Amino acid sequence: MSEKETTSTNTEPNKEEENNNNNNNNKNNNATTTESTNNAVDEEYEKPGKSEGLDEFGIQLEIQQSDPNSPLYSVKNFEELGLRPELLKGVYAMGYNKPSKIQEAALPIIIQSPNNLIAQSQSGTGKTAAFTLGMLNCVDPSINAPQAICISPTKELALQTFEVISKIGQFSNIKPLLYISEIEVPKNVTNQVIIGTPGKILENVIKKQLSVKFLKMVVLDEADFIVRMKNVPNQIAMINRLLPHNVKVCLFSATFSMGVEELIKKIVQDPHTSIRLKRQELSVEKIHQYFIDCGSEDNKALILSDIYGFISVGQSIVFVHTIATAKSLHQKMVSEGHSVSLLYGKDLTTEERFKQIKDFKDGKSKVLITTNVLARGIDIPQVSLVINYDVPLDETGKPDPVHYLHRIGRVGRFGRSGVALSFVHDQQSTNKLMNISTHLGVPLKELKASEIESLDGILKGIRNQLTPLNN
Numbered sequence: 083m084s085e086k087e088t089t090s091t092n093t094e095p096n097k098e099e100e101n102n103n104n105n106n107n108n109k110n111n112n113a114t115t116t117e118s119t120n121n122a123v124d125e126e127y128e129k130p131g132k133s134e135g136l137d138e139f140g141i142q143l144e145i146q147q148s149d150p151n152s153p154l155y156s157v158k159n160f161e162e163l164g165l166r167p168e169l170l171k172g173v174y175a176m177g178y179n180k181p182s183k184i185q186e187a188a189l190p191i192i193i194q195s196p197n198n199l200i201a202q203s204q205s206g207t208g209k210t211a212a213f214t215l216g217m218l219n220c221v222d223p224s225i226n227a228p229q230a231i232c233i234s235p236t237k238e239l240a241l242q243t244f245e246v247i248s249k250i251g252q253f254s255n256i257k258p259l260l261y262i263s264e265i266e267v268p269k270n271v272t273n274q275v276i277i278g279t280p281g282k283i284l285e286n287v288i289k290k291q292l293s294v295k296f297l298k299m300v301v302l303d304e305a306d307f308i309v310r311m312k313n314v315p316n317q318i319a320m321i322n323r324l325l326p327h328n329v330k331v332c333l334f335s336a337t338f339s340m341g342v343e344e345l346i347k348k349i350v351q352d353p354h355t356s357i358r359l360k361r362q363e364l365s366v367e368k369i370h371q372y373f374i375d376c377g378s379e380d381n382k383a384l385i386l387s388d389i390y391g392f393i394s395v396g397q398s399i400v401f402v403h404t405i406a407t408a409k410s411l412h413q414k415m416v417s418e419g420h421s422v423s424l425l426y427g428k429d430l431t432t433e434e435r436f437k438q439i440k441d442f443k444d445g446k447s448k449v450l451i452t453t454n455v456l457a458r459g460i461d462i463p464q465v466s467l468v469i470n471y472d473v474p475l476d477e478t479g480k481p482d483p484v485h486y487l488h489r490i491g492r493v494g495r496f497g498r499s500g501v502a503l504s505f506v507h508d509q510q511s512t513n514k515l516m517n518i519s520t521h522l523g524v525p526l527k528e529l530k531a532s533e534i535e536s537l538d539g540i541l542k543g544i545r546n547q548l549t550p551l552n553n
């Protein structure tokens with residue numbers, strides 16, 4: 083992969099994901115599995131009480147979940163979606179009270195209908211729980227062989243999904259397995275649910291090292307991205323012949339641009355399409371979107387420093403276009419005394435990448451500087467600010483609304499509020515950003531360089547969910 087980390091599909095992110103494992107210094111190289119914890123006390127995970135002891139966010143969430151126009155709205159409750167009792171217990175252990183729209187729509191199709199599924203819903207609206215519950219529910223725990231496979235575009239996302247499955251399935255006898263390079267996996271896989279990246283999973287299915295004899299369901303998470311990865315459509319076509327009849331294929335993403343329709347048709351036959359969004363519906367309402375004109379490329383780093391000099395709350399992610407920018411910003415911010423994690427795809431071992439994301443998730447660092455490698459799927463609810471240090475571009479240098487949506491979608495998770503601030507520095511970058519804003523039908527509010535101080539107040543207001551914003 084070139085120094086530019088656009089994670090464009092033509093730059094083979096799957097190879098980049100899978101091929102940096104020559105120097106395997108991963109200490110924890112055992113297969114990552116979980117044992118069931120069926121002996122947990124029953125009453126420990128009862129359905130969360132309605133409205134009891136809810137904090138301000140809980141109350142706001144209840145209001146949103148009762149609004150038919152919200153993507154978090156549902157008519158049914160989890161008990162009506164056909165889930166097995168031990169999985170319902172897992173849902174309660176996660177603290178979920180009511181399903182979101184996508185969970186309510188997708189789960190009955192996964193559980194009861196023979197159809198394949200294409201499911202689209204805005205970032206942070208609970209797609210992961212929808213497909214993880216679907217996978218767990220379709221597995222027969224008495225058969226010790228892979229029955230459900232989830233393919234994720236990056237190792238970080240595969241790990242995150244593995245953790246969600248482990249937690250939500252903790253009361254079942256189902257053992258998930260993280261299936262990525264640099265983590266040793268057993269020769270004869272007996273785990274029922276496999277989560278991994280395309281390179282490792284598809285290659286090993288083709289080589290018949292990962293058996294698909296008992297497979298019932300395949301999920302492509304961030305499907306529009308995965309189907310455009312180099313080699314993936316060919317590999318999937320090869321695998322199709324090995325799969326048992328009636329394997330259910332489910333595609334999930336917040337975005338399905340027109341360009342991927344044809345590729346998807348080749349992979350999924352006669353899908354049931356659950357919730358497709360219009361362009362104007364793609365952006366999450368509770369993300370307050372701003373831009374700032376930094377005046378020149380050189381000024382961008384100074385303005386970033388100023389911002390971190392002023393803000394005192396929450397965690398944030400800074401997205402840049404190249405590894406070189408990521409490294410130099412990281413160095414600058416560390417020298418200014420900030421606690422910063424740095425994550426990109428190329429050259430870092432899996433262990434290093436997982437450490438960077440873990441430090442950030444654990445709150446050990448306040449800022450994460452990254453490339454598009456982390457733009458999709460990563461769920462860190464306490465993040466309240468995303469900074470687009472560089473305007474998101476596609477592999478040809480054109481403004482990319484899809485990257486933009488996924489990047490800013492790291493805030494505004496499941497009804498929370500968040501701020502997305504995009505930097506521009508000249509007419510060209512301004513035009514590119516405005517092109518994205520027009521395409522999505524979302525106006526961006528200008529924050530003047532002299533108003534940077536007010537960002538702290540905006541973030542505090544969002545954090546408390548009380549101070550109304552004037553946009």
Ligand SMILES: Nc1ncnc2c1ncn2[C@@H]1O[C@H](COP(=O)(O)OP(=O)(O)OP(=O)(O)O)[C@@H](O)[C@H]1O
Nearest residue numbers: 178180181205206207208209210211336459461496
């Ligand atoms: N029914 C629910 N009630 C409360 N919280 C939920 C519910 N379902 C999911 N969540 C939480 O919402 C957050 C976002 O969910 P998730 O990561 O699945 O979103 P997503 O739609 O997959 O987002 P993305 O498009 O960015 O991948 C997570 O923290 C998850 O635990």
